[in-house]
Amino acid sequence: MPTVMWWCIGTAFAQLLIAGALLRAGRARPTKLAPSALALLRGGNRAAVTVALVALHQRGAVAAARRRTIRANGGPGATRDPLQRGVHASLHRAIGIGALVNRPRTRQAVDALRAELGLAGLLRSPGRWRAARMLLALVPVTPAAGLAVITLRGDATPLPYVLAAVTAPVAVLLWRVPPTTAEARRALAAERARHPLPAHRRAATGETGTAERIQLYVALYGDAALALFYPHFARDGGLLGGGRGNPDDGLPWKRVHAVPKLHLRAYRELGEGGDHGASCGGGGGD
Structure with missing residues (x-):
């Protein structure tokens, strides 16, 4: 040769x-993961920013605006979470979540979270x-x-x-090796086993810690949890399905399978005068 x-x-x-x-x-080291960290491991930057928006929305700090965008609705509140503060600081005007994820303050906060997960051996x-x-x-x-x-x-x-x-x-x-490690995937599976998504929103509301629990559901289940707990905010803010909506139900065809039929049916009923988003106990009802 x-x-x-x-x-x-x-x-x-x-x-x-x-x-x-x-x-x-x-080597992975034991660490308690916040909802935003779990969301980042599950779905990347956009998923983490979505959880931060949910937390801000629960305090009335952000709201849905026109044309599926998000706007600031006051100060960020009493939070020390760097991602929430970075996301809120990026909302100088109403923008879509795709642009919000790429704003410098948001990216800086997400990168810091990624670095923490890297040090923990999860990313x-x-x-x-x-x-x-x-x-x-x-x-x-x-x-x-x-x-x-x-x-x-x-x-x-x-x-x-x-x-x-x-x-x-x-x-x-x-x-085919993913950015997340095997330990991260095991942690996500364990959290889903401990916190299965309820079939009805009433099963997760009305108790102490409801806001944090809902953030955890959104972190672990994404669109399915958004459609269950904050359907109006998720729909009007363009948070569902990567931002590419189908005019019939607000969800992209490739992602419909990810939302249980019960939650999808409830989401569709919003346009028919159904449940108009009772408060989920987080201080900022849908």
């Missing part, structure tokens, strides 16, 4: 080894994760260049083809 092919194959395996090392997660470093994926994207290209050279030279040895074929499935497996 030509020397150039050995170099290409060796480089491809080196890329795989480095990518694997970058994707290794640190891979964004920089290391992106660097690993860049290396993995190069893995198929490197041996392909060598194969092109030996093909032009007329070398029919099967060994380089076999070695090149080995690198591709390994790269695919590493590419």
